[in-house]
Amino acid sequence: MENETLAGIYGSMIFNDSVMRERLPKAIYNAWQSAVLNHETLSRSTADVIANAMKDWAISKGATHYSHWFIPMTGKTAEKHDSFLSQTSDGRVIMEFSGKNLVKGEPDASSFPSGGLRATFEARGYTAWDCTSPAFVRNKILYIPTLFCSYTGESLDKKTPLLRSMDALSASAVRLMRLMGHSDVKNVNPFVGSEQEYFIITKEDYDKRPDLIFTGRTLIGVPAVKGQEMDDHYFGSINARVTDFMQALNRKFCELGISAKTEHNEAAPAQHEFAPIFSIANIATDQNHLVMEIMQQVALEKGLVCLLHEKPFDGINGSGKHNNWSIVSDNGVNLLEPGREPAENIEFALVMSGIIRAVDKYADLLRFATASYGNDLRLGSHEAPPAIISVYLGETITNALYDACSSERHNRARVKFDTGVASIPRFTKDSEDRNRTSPFAFTGNKFEFRMVGSSQSVADANIILNTIAADSFDYISDKLEGGRTPQEVISEILTNHSRIIFNGNNYSEEWREEASRRGLHNIADSVDAVASLLDEKNMLLFEKFNVFSNAELEARYEIMLEAYIKTANVEAKCLYSMVKNSIYGALMKNIAEYCNTANGVSNVGISIIGSRLEERINTMYNLSEELIDLADELTVALDVSRTISDSFEKACYFRDNILNIMERTRRVCDDIEGNMDDEFYPFPKYTDILFDVR
Ligand code: ADP
Ligand code: MG
Numbered sequence: 001m002e003n004e005t006l007a008g009i010y011g012s013m014i015f016n017d018s019v020m021r022e023r024l025p026k027a028i029y030n031a032w033q034s035a036v037l038n039h040e041t042l043s044r045s046t047a048d049v050i051a052n053a054m055k056d057w058a059i060s061k062g063a064t065h066y067s068h069w070f071i072p073m074t075g076k077t078a079e080k081h082d083s084f085l086s087q088t089s090d091g092r093v094i095m096e097f098s099g100k101n102l103v104k105g106e107p108d109a110s111s112f113p114s115g116g117l118r119a120t121f122e123a124r125g126y127t128a129w130d131c132t133s134p135a136f137v138r139n140k141i142l143y144i145p146t147l148f149c150s151y152t153g154e155s156l157d158k159k160t161p162l163l164r165s166m167d168a169l170s171a172s173a174v175r176l177m178r179l180m181g182h183s184d185v186k187n188v189n190p191f192v193g194s195e196q197e198y199f200i201i202t203k204e205d206y207d208k209r210p211d212l213i214f215t216g217r218t219l220i221g222v223p224a225v226k227g228q229e230m231d232d233h234y235f236g237s238i239n240a241r242v243t244d245f246m247q248a249l250n251r252k253f254c255e256l257g258i259s260a261k262t263e264h265n266e267a268a269p270a271q272h273e274f275a276p277i278f279s280i281a282n283i284a285t286d287q288n289h290l291v292m293e294i295m296q297q298v299a300l301e302k303g304l305v306c307l308l309h310e311k312p313f314d315g316i317n318g319s320g321k322h323n324n325w326s327i328v329s330d331n332g333v334n335l336l337e338p339g340r341e342p343a344e345n346i347e348f349a350l351v352m353s354g355i356i357r358a359v360d361k362y363a364d365l366l367r368f369a370t371a372s373y374g375n376d377l378r379l380g381s382h383e384a385p386p387a388i389i390s391v392y393l394g395e396t397i398t399n400a401l402y403d404a405c406s407s408e409r410h411n412r413a414r415v416k417f418d419t420g421v422a423s424i425p426r427f428t429k430d431s432e433d434r435n436r437t438s439p440f441a442f443t444g445n446k447f448e449f450r451m452v453g454s455s456q457s458v459a460d461a462n463i464i465l466n467t468i469a470a471d472s473f474d475y476i477s478d479k480l481e482g483g484r485t486p487q488e489v490i491s492e493i494l495t496n497h498s499r500i501i502f503n504g505n506n507y508s509e510e511w512r513e514e515a516s517r518r519g520l521h522n523i524a525d526s527v528d529a530v531a532s533l534l535d536e537k538n539m540l541l542f543e544k545f546n547v548f549s550n551a552e553l554e555a556r557y558e559i560m561l562e563a564y565i566k567t568a569n570v571e572a573k574c575l576y577s578m579v580k581n582s583i584y585g586a587l588m589k590n591i592a593e594y595c596n597t598a599n600g601v602s603n604v605g606i607s608i609i610g611s612r613l614e615e616r617i618n619t620m621y622n623l624s625e626e627l628i629d630l631a632d633e634l635t636v637a638l639d640v641s642r643t644i645s646d647s648f649e650k651a652c653y654f655r656d657n658i659l660n661i662m663e664r665t666r667r668v669c670d671d672i673e674g675n676m677d678d679e680f681y682p683f684p685k686y687t688d689i690l691f692d693v694r
Contacts, residue, residue, distance in 0.1 A: 005251075006250065006251065006254045009251065009254050009255050010254050010255075010257065010259070011254075011255070011256075011257040012061075012255050013061060013136050013137045013138065013255040013256050014134045014135070014136045014255075014256055014257045015054050015057055015058070015134050015135040015136065016134045016257060017033075017134075019057060020032060020050075020053070023053040023056070023057060024049065024050065024053050025049065028046055028049045028050060031043070031046045032046070032050060032131065035131055036131060036132050037186075037187065037330070038186070038187075039167065042103070042131060044099050044100070044103075045099070046099075047099030047100075047102050047103050047129075048098060048099035048100075049099075050099070050102065051097050051098055051099045051101060051102040052097065052098075054097065054102065054135055054142065054144075055084060055095065055096075055097035055142070058135075058137050058142035059084070059095060061137040062137065062140050063084075063137045063140055063141060063142040064083065064084065064140050064141075065081040065082060065083050065084065065140070065141050065142070066081070066082055066084060066097060066101070066141065066142040066143075066144060067079040067080055067081045067082065067141050067142070067143055067144065068080070068105040068107070068127040068129075068144050068146040069143040069144060069145055069146060070127055070145075070146045070147065070148040070157050070159065071148075071157050071158040071159050071285075071289060071457055071459060072112040072113065072148055072156060072157050072158075073112065073113040073114070073115070073156060073157065073158070073556070073559045074112070074113060074563075075158065075455075075456060075457045076289075077289050077293065078107075078112070078148075079141070079143065080105075080107050081141055082101075084096060084097055102129055102144065103128065103129045104126060104127070104128055104129070105126065105127035105128075105146065106124060106125070106126060106127075107125055107127060107148075108124075108125075112125070112148075112156060113156075113559045113562065113563070114150065114156055114555060114559070115554065115555030115556060115557070115558035115559040115562070116554070116555055116558055117150050117152075117154050117156065117551065117552070117555040124151040125148060125149065125150055125151065125156060126148070126149050126150075126151070127146035127147065127148050127149075128146055128147045128149065129144055129145075129146055130145045130146055130147055130159060130163065130282065132163075132280075132282060132283070133145040133282055133283050133286050134257070134283070136256050136257075136290075138256070138290075145159070145286050146159075147159050147160045147163070148160070154549065154551060154552050154555070155548075155552055158285070158457050158459035158460065158463075159282065159285070159459065161459075161463045161547050161548055161552075162281065162282055162285060162459045162462060162463050162466075163282055164545070164546055164547045165462070165463045165464075165466035165467045165470070165545070165547045166189065166190060166281055166282065166466055167546075168466060168467055168470040168545035168546065168547060169188065169189075169190055169327070169466040169467070169469055169470045169473075170187050170188045170189065171470070172469070172470040172471075172473035172474045172477070173188035173327060173329070173335065173469075173470070173473050174186065174187065174188055174329075175473065175474065175477045176350070176351075176354075176473045176476055176477050176480075177329060177335075177347075179477055179480050179481070180346075180347050180350070180486075182329070182331075182333075184331060185329045185330065185331060185333075186330050187329065187330040188327055188328065188329045188330070188335070189280050189281070189327070189328055189329075189330075190280070190281040190325060190326070190327055190328075190462060190465065190466050190469075191278050191279065191280060191281065191284070191325070191326045191327070191328050191446075192278055192279070192280075192281045192284035192285070192323060192324065192325055192458060192462055193261065193275060193276060193277065193278030193279075193284065193324040193446075194275075194276070194284060194288045194321050194322065194323050194324070194452075194458045195262075195273055195274070195275040195321065195322040195324070196273065196274050196275070196288065196291055196292070196295075196321055196454065197266055197271060197272070197273045197319035197320055197321065197454050198271070198272055198273075198274070198295060198306050198307060198308055198319055198454060199268070199270045199271050199272075199306070199307040199312050199313075199319065200242060200245065200270055200272060200299060200304050200305070200306055200307075200693055201270055201304065201305050201307060201689050201690070201692065201693060202303065202304060202305070202689075202692045202693055203300065203303050203304060203305050204303075204684075204692075205684040205688060205689045205692055206305040208683055208684050209683050209684060209689075210574055210577065210578055211571075211574055211575070211578060212305075212307070212312070214570060214574045215309075215567075215570060215571045215574055216307065216308070216309035216312065216374070216455070217307075217309040217310075217311055217312045217313075217374070217377075218312060218313055218314070218686070218689075219571060219574060219575045219578065219662070219666060220575070220578065220583075220665075220666050220669040220670060220673070220683075221313065221314060221670065221673070221683075221685065221686045222670045222673045222674055222685065222686060223313075223314065223315035223316070223686055224269070224315075224316075224685070224686040224687040224690050224691070225687050226269070226687075226691075227268070227269065227315055227316045228267050228268045228269060228316050228317060231267070233265050233266070233267060233268065233269050233271070234264075234265060234266060234267045235264050235265060236265045238264070238265055238272075239693070239694055240694075241302070241304075241693050241694060242265075242272065242693060244302065245298060245299060245302050245304060246263055246272075246274075248298050248301070248302065249274070249294065249295060249298050250263075252294045252297075252298060253276070253290075253291065253294065256287075256290060256294075257287075258276050258277075258287045258290065258291060259276060259277045260274060260275070260276060260277075261275045261276060261277050261278075262274075262275045263275070266317070266319075267316075267317045268313070268316040268317040268690075269316065269690040269691060270689070270690045270691070270693060271316075271317065271319065274291065274295070275322075276288075276291065278324060278326075281325075281462045281466070284458065285457065285458050285459045285462065288321070288457075288458050289457065292308055292455070295308070296308070304693065307319075308454050308455040309374055309454070309455055310372070310374040310375045310377060310378040310453040310454050310455060311374060311377035311378045313686060313689075313690065314666075315686075316690075317384075318377065318378035318384060318454070319378075319453075319454035320378065320384055320450060320451070320452060320453060320454055321452040321453065321454050321456065321458065322448050322449070322450050322452070323448070323449040323450075323452050323458050323461045323462065323465075324443070324446045324447070324448050324449075325446060325447050325448075325449060325461075325462065325465050326445060326446035326447070327351070327469065334445050334446075335347070335348070335351045336348070336351065336352070336442075336445050336446055336447070337445045338397065338400065338444075338445070342396070342397060342400035342401075342404070343399070343400040343403035343404050343409060343410075344404075345400075345404070346404060346486050346487070346490075349400065349401050349404035349405070349486070349490050350476055350486050350489065350490060351473075352393075352397070352401055352442075353401060353476075353489070353490045353493040353494060353497075354469065354472035354473050354475070354476050354493070355391070355447065355469060355472065356391055356493060356494070356497050356498070356500060356501065357472045357475065357493045357496070357497045358468035358469050358471060358472040359389060359390075359391050359440060359468070359500050360496075360497040360499065360500035361468070361471075361472075361497070361537075362464070362468040362471075362538070362541070363389035363500065363520065363521045364521050364523060364529070364532035364535065364538070365464045365468060365532070365533075365538055365541075366389050366439075366440070366449070366451070366461075366464055366465075366468075367387060367389055367451075367521060367523045367529045367532070368464070368529045368530060368532055368533055369451075369452070369460045369461045369463070369464040369465075370451040370452050370453060370456070370460075370461065370529075371526035371529035371530055371560065372453050372455075372456055372526055372563070372564075373526060373563070373564050373567040373568060374453055374455060374567070375451075375452075375453035375456065375526070376525050376526050378453065379451060380524065384450070384451070385437065385438065385439035385450050385451050385506060386439070386506055386507070386511070386512070386522075387451075387522055387523055387524055387525075388439070388506070388511070388512065388515045388520055388521065388522045389439055389440060389451075389500070389520065389521060390438065390439065390440065390500055390501070390502035390506065390515065390520065391438070391440050391441075391442070391500050391501050391502070392435045392438035392440065392441040392442060392501075392502065392503055392506075393442045393501055393503065394435070394442065394503060395503060397442055398501060398503065401490065401494060402494065404487070404490055405486075405487040405488070405490040405491040405494070406487075406491075435503065435506075437505050437506035437507045438450070438502070438506050439451045439506065447465075449461055449465065463547065467541060467542065467545050467547050468541070470545055471541055471544075471545070476489055476493075479492075499518040499519065499520065500520065502514075502515075525655060526560070526564055527561070527564060527648070527651045527652055527655050530557055530560045530561055530564070530651075531557075531648065533553055533556065533557050533560075534553060534554065534557055538553075539553055558647055561647040561648060561650075561651045562647060564651045564654070564655075565641075565647065565650050565651050565654055568654040568655075568658060568659065569638070569641070569654070571662065572634060572637075572638055572654075572658050572661075572662055573638070575634070575662055575665060575666075576631055576634050576635070576638075578669075578683075579627055579630075579631050579665060579669065580631055582682040582683070583627065583669055583672060583682065584624060584627060584628065584631075586676070586680045586681060586682045587620060587623070587624050587627075587672055587676060587680070588624065589680055590620060590676050590677055590680040591617060591620050591621055591624070593677075593680075594613065594616060594617050594620070595617060597613065598613055598614070598617065601613065616675070619675055620672070620675055620676070623668060623671055623672050623675065624672075626668050627665070627668050627669070627672065630661060630664055630665040630668060631665070633661050634658070634661050634662070634665065637657050637658050637661055638658065640653070640657075641653055641654060641658065673685065
């Protein structure tokens with residue numbers, strides 16, 4: 001019944017292909033389809049007809065306003081609602097939406113990050129309709145996915161470079177496929193499915209934690225009595241409240257054409273995962289933004305809060321977003337499909353060697369794509385991929401690639417799996433086991449890029465993946481056109497780039513040492529990762545494929561450093577205020593209570609000198625002094641930070657000094673929490689927060 005209902009509402013709130021087919025004159029529908037497939041520009045008159053049909057459809061779905069919807073450099077979507085209502089010259093009111101309103105918007109853009117591309121007095125920015133991603137109605141608003149550019153045409157968003165990178169990938173992949181004899185291929189698209197991890201906590205707990213409200217994570221807190229050590233939450237039975245939340249979520253997703261492929265409890269208590277069915281990269285990006293927004297909205301409706309931060313709680317797993325990525329031609333061939341005999345599949349081997357080269361040559365860019373203040377707290381700990389980039393292929397595929405360029409063959413016998421239970425048939429095992437520790441793992445017919453942070457836009461990861469793959473495909477095509485055989489090209493790439501292949505345990509200390517021997521990048525934090533953006537080889541790459549101009553890259557460099565600094569600054573101020581305005585006073589009350597007891601005890605003639613009571617009072621008092629010293633140290637450091645004007649220098653100062661003071665302050669706070677009576681501690685503790693959703 002539930003499935004029937006979901007099927008009934010599937011896609012009902014998107015202006016998708018079938019709605020357009022139904023509501024548009026045939027010629028207009030064909031013009032739109034051709035624009036999408038062949039990346040052509042729509043004429044104004046065609047846009048006028050589409051706009052009118054879109055408006056009528058949206059009004060029938062309850063919409064009163066429309067909004068261009070874009071992803072500025074904050075990484076969070078932006079919207080500004082405009083009413084359909086407009087007044088005619090004779091004073092009547094009509095509902096209107098023209099092609100002009102559809103294809104172009106002019107939001108006052110002065111307050112979006114521009115990294116120096118636009119001075120605040122030059123407020124104008126443009127939004128431009130992305131006709132390849134469907135418009136949708138949500139909360140009575142017609143949303144139109146758009147790009148966002150400055151008055152002078154530079155991209156100020158995540159979508160524009162994503163679409164440019166998709167064009168670059170398509171051109172290079174088509175060129176390679178044609179060289180391999182597929183003369184009919186016109187287009188190749190990246191497909192993306194992003195698995196989204198998140199935490200669900202109660203609104204009551206959330207509202208009492210300024211750190212969660214202002215920074216999205218807990219800045220202090222002693223690990224809960226029970227963490228994830230029992231492994232009983234992962235895939236565990238989902239409790240009634242979370243089930244109710246997931247069902248409400250699924251309805252909303254379904255209306256917008258986003259279907260759940262899987263949903264389950266994740267490793268940490270209160271942690272869950274949602275994975276949609278994959279789609280074309282730009283639509284998948286829009287959908288992932290919607291997924292994040294809807295999760296937060298639905299949670300609130302249920303008295304819950306959805307935390308998307310990469311590391312909301314210390315001591316248990318943080319959240320990531322696995323970016324599953326494949327490359328599919330317009331005639332339906334997945335270039336990453338090995339087939340039954342990968343060693344004999346020369347096209348597959350060529351494409352795979354191209355990806356290996358791309359990841360090795362541009363490992364720093366993949367690291368950059370996952371750089372954020374929050375993700376630094378997650379990467380490299382024993383739960384998430386390390387900051388060292390490598391590729392997992394598994395033994396079968398690794399062997400197949402070597403076999404593809406030689407006359408020798410590794411043993412490829414398929415192994416049967418036997419449970420030892422007579423009534424269960426034996427079945428053929430997958431050719432590979434899973435490797436959950438690899439940052440970039442081949443998983444059958446797609447790559448899974450596991451380093452992306454849970455709150456990040458997947459646009460960044462896919463911009464990089466598409467562009468570096470385009471570079472490798474062109475490299476291969478150049479070689480083939482220069483007379484080399486596919487086998488020679490694969491062999492040469494394996495010789496030069498096999499160091500990036502690692503099929504072992506990425507969490508191990510041995511891998512760190514081995515990776516360093518192999519000379520692989522190990523960029524520990526976001527500040528250094530951002531710096532690599534301006535590396536000469538990277539600037540040349542983006543310029544060659546028209547993904548970013550140098551000015552756009554420099555702007556992005558500035559924006560990312562600014563974001564790092566601002567996040568760290570807000571965290572430092574939040575921690576300071578929690579310490580100064582809550583914890584210190586609460587601790588004093590607790591000490592006063594103990595002193596009262598001590599007085600009482602003394603009054604009846606018992607000496608407290610040398611007693612455990614005296615020891616506790618001393619411990620708490622010493623901690624209070626230490627705490628205030630650290631708060632003062634933090635103030636001084638923040639004052640110093642304000643005197644630094646260069647963004648890189650300032651980000652380094654936060655990373656090397658302020659984060660260290662914050663970490664030490666946290667340890668003292670946690671010590672205080674451990675010593676203080678529960679009734680005095682001013683915030684909900686991990687033990688409450690992680691187990692209150694029941
Ligand atoms: P796994 O269990 O190996 O992680 P799943 O089948 O559960 O794989 O898929 C995980 C995510 O990958 C889902 O969002 C799914 O839609 C997506 N996905 C599956 N196949 C592809 C593909 N060919 N290209 C891109 N994404 C894919
Ligand atoms: Mg997966």
